[in-house]
Amino acid sequence: MGSALETVRTALITGASSGIGRAFARPLAAMGKDLILVARREDRLQALAAELSEKYPIQAHILQADLAQPDGPQRLFADTEGRGLTVDLLVNAAGFARVGEFSELPWEAQAAMIQLNVQALVELTRRYLPGMRQRHGGGVINIASTAAFQPVPYMAVYAATKAFVLSFSEAVAQEVAADGVTVLALCPGATATEFWSIAGHWQDRLATMQLPDRVAALSLRAFDRRRSSIVPGLQDRVLAFAASRLSPRPLAARLAARILFGRRS
Template identity: 50%
Template sequence: MSTALVTGASSGIGESFARELASLNTDLILVARSQDKLEQLAQELSSKYQVKTEVIVKDLTEPAAGQAIFDQVQAQGLTVDLLINNAGFGDYGTFCDRPLSKQLAMIQLNMTVLVELTGLFLPLMQQRGSGGIINISSIAGFQPLPYMSVYAATKAFVLNFSEALWAENKDTGVNILAVCPGPTESGFWQRADFPDNFPGTSSSIMSESETVVKEALKAMKKKESTIVTGGIANQLLVNVPRFVPRDFLVSAVEKQFKK
């Protein structure tokens, strides 16, 4: 039986990954800050699917959080066959008006700990000649987003980093996948402090996190480097900007995202 480590597993896409993988008979290592939510989810999935579930309570915005998780996994003698770097958050508003501490924490969570965990677990997968890493990027990673400048930049990093690793690992037996969802039902919008009436937060245009997960796992089986989930609308959003002058594109996006 294989084992998957999922960060940000207490809600949203991370929780949906945990549920879907448990239903596929995969043991789980669940990582997040919320101990109560993690333990409740772990007990539920263990009871329902008879899979082994381990809980690691950790704030991934802390320095060296990835090393601490790796050390705990190693101390327990666990092998991670699938690493899902899902934890992340965004922030809405003019860069200079938002707390710098929050922007730096976002960089730590969205980028630094993702690289750290990848750098720690990938060599072990290469040694075994098998394994997989799923990094959650976003359609925001395909273009700059005024009023979400740091978030979009972190997701562009995740996208480029993941695609490069996919190419490096094609012959190692390890699959790397960048998943780029569009608007998805989760707690993302509240944590990012979006206005309640912001057009992009309408539930009518959001994907369900379960759908994102199913599409991601299907792409992983096909050994694809990247998947943009959410149908034709999101495909247009990430591809049309390639043919638009940069100044025009960013100016148009600024008008769309401005309060």
């Protein structure tokens, strides 16, 4: 089987208004792929679509959607169907975290995290995948995290959503590989985006973090090679390996709390 990106004409990116999702848009546009940019902040999507469609010979559509609403994914799917848009590559980048003790963080924020990071991602994958299988090409990039590799105290729900995304994506990848469809779980470590101001942590460390453009470029290369998971960057790869394969899980959880929050859990 050849290059996975060759089978992609149109890519739908959720979370395209910022950070890692936004970073996928430019290289895909430079390859001549049409784009469907999705997020809540329409003004940002409009500016990005205008910039990229002016610079590259592509069409860039924007669709505003709140994917933390239970009917968000279904509405988005109906919208693309209604406009006759075929999605060859789905990049599920919309997601967020809140940092704090599980028993103290507002339930509504944690429920929204599960709805967006898990429910919306799974539903969009389920709705777009059958078309890809029929066309024998394309695929899905689901953004998990290095938080997927061990429990993370003070980010308990977030890390659990990402463990779900990794397991789910790697399983589905095997189910559809024979049809020429690629499913990639992208597991970045700390990346300099708005994620950290929303999480309420590490805003003072952005300068030390990897850049979203590099994360997107490495994962597009991994997708093109039909890999089922990637941890961008050697240091994060080593840490992920040590956390998931070398440490007992209670120890890995305690170390995660120390590294992220400097506290003993």
